[in-house]
Amino acid sequence: MNRAIKIRIFPNREQQGFLDAQFGAVRFIYNRALHIKSHYYKKKGINLSPTKELKALISVAKKHAKYEWLKQFDSISLQESTRNLKKAFDNFFSPEMESRYPQFKRKQGKQSSYHCMNIDCDSESIKIPKLKSRIKAKVHRPIEGVLKSITLSKASTGKYYASLLFDVEKVLPEKPKHITQVKGFDLGLSDYLIDSDGVKIPNPLFLLRAERNLRKKQKSLSRKVKGSRNREKAKLLVAKAYEKLTNARNDFQHKLSKRIVDENQALIFEKLKSSNMMKNGKLAKHIGDAAWFSFVQKVRYKADWAGKHFVQISQWLPSSKTCSCCGHKLESLPLAVRHWICPECLTLHDRDRNAGMNIRLAGIIDLKAEGFTVSA
Ligand SMILES: [Zn+2]
CATH class of the missing domain: 3.30.420 (Nucleotidyltransferase; domain 5)
Known part of the structure; x- marks a missing residue:
């Protein structure tokens, strides 16, 4: 049985730099794969599979000096990015989901990356691949079971989180007859x-108040001029209210x-x-x-x-x-x-x-x- 917990992590400045670059690499793969896929379809009518042909391109790219920098990051997280692209296309083609055509990921949006090898966690830190030091974390629940994966994320408020997935061996109690x-x-x-x-x-009441606050912040955002500094500030306030x-x-x-x-x-x-x-x-x-x-x-x-x-x-x-x-x-x-x-x-x-x-x-x-x- 799987059990997931989401915790806040507190990377130091250097680790933040690494995480941001890690998210950037994941985003880069996603956007490149999306670009190539759209291009091939438009120009040649060829339907490339994100998890086959496009995924294979990652290791090809790493051999070129231009993309060598990708080697600094967990290759699984890069491969996972193509799987996410496949999901986005599956949703787009599914009549029930009413999803729009996959969009390029932006630096300003929510960031994430997935890791399932060379990972570890204890009650106060986590370990991710390619980063030597452990990242400080606040684990609010006792850890049970085997850690299967860590999904790192960064909210638009700038806070960092980790979703930990555990495989828990547990026999469920019997339900009363x-x-x-x-x-x-x-x-x-x-x-x-x-x-x-x-x-x-x-x-x-505190939920109603938090909702009201979010609506207020959204309204204020809608009044700000596009591209202005004030708009960026208002955006952050919306993200904070939403997170709260x-x-x-x-x-x-x-x-x-x-x-x-x-x-x-x-x-x-x-x-x-x-x-x-x-x-x-x-x-x-x-x-x-x-x-x-x-x-x-x-x-x-x-x-x-x-x-x-x-x-x-x-x-x-x-x-x-x-x-x-x-x-x-x-x-x-x-x-x-x-x-x-x-x-x-x-x-x-x-x-x-x-x-x-x-x-x-x-x-x-x-x-x-x-x-x-x-x-x-
Ligand atoms: Zn009656």
Whole structure:
């Protein structure tokens, strides 16, 4: 099983120079490969494969005095660059992704490089190929398992990070056969999370504030003249606000997911319909902000690790407009309606809680179908 952690690293000035040059080499390979590929296709109609013909060009280039400098850098990171180019083309050709044609990488954007040989890490430093000294790091979690790869990155704020991937040999705890604590969860807009007991977790204020701050900084950026120094400054502020929001959100999601996994034996969620909802402009912002997908992912792996059931029911269940008491289904229920009365059994429903209860019921059916007993 793989486990990834992302940590902040603190290269000294000399190491920063090396890392920036390393990112530059990776970017150089990517951009050259993209250029050659586009050129061959346009001029000759030849479709070169990034991971075959173009990758092979790296070692050819290194033999020329002009490109000899590439030898100073981890060759795996350079090869990985062509794999990333292939991914960018795969996304471009995939009808679902709606990606644009691969673009040249810019020095100003996010930088990264991948390493999987001659690497090491301990609780306070990491080691990467071709750099003799170790880079200071802040590892906030105990290290378990065998280190498989390090992906270095530099955010547009100038901070350096490393994503460490570990192969962890761990036998997952067995999940209970008989379940007594089971809850359904609905992800909301006005509240972050609503469970089938009606408990609502509001969007935390610090997240709302961080979002507001990001919007403010983005607005200010849009007013700056292109190419001006002020625009560069405003860009950095946007990047910082974005980084702050992402970190705060991640932290919040980790804590909340841990808490609900601790409290339950089975957790039921709906599959997310984000690809459909994304097309609705107004909702897209909220969904992006709440980052539900990454939250559910955290719940899922934490549940696996703790020996808890994680169930995702069909996204087509009309969980909001079905009465969780008698099963009566409304024709429609506009998003603005927060409370409603079932015309069949006259139960007064809180929209979100009712949805949570339906999600829970559907999940229990799935669990029973798999042979588990549920008494809750
Ligand atoms: Zn009813």
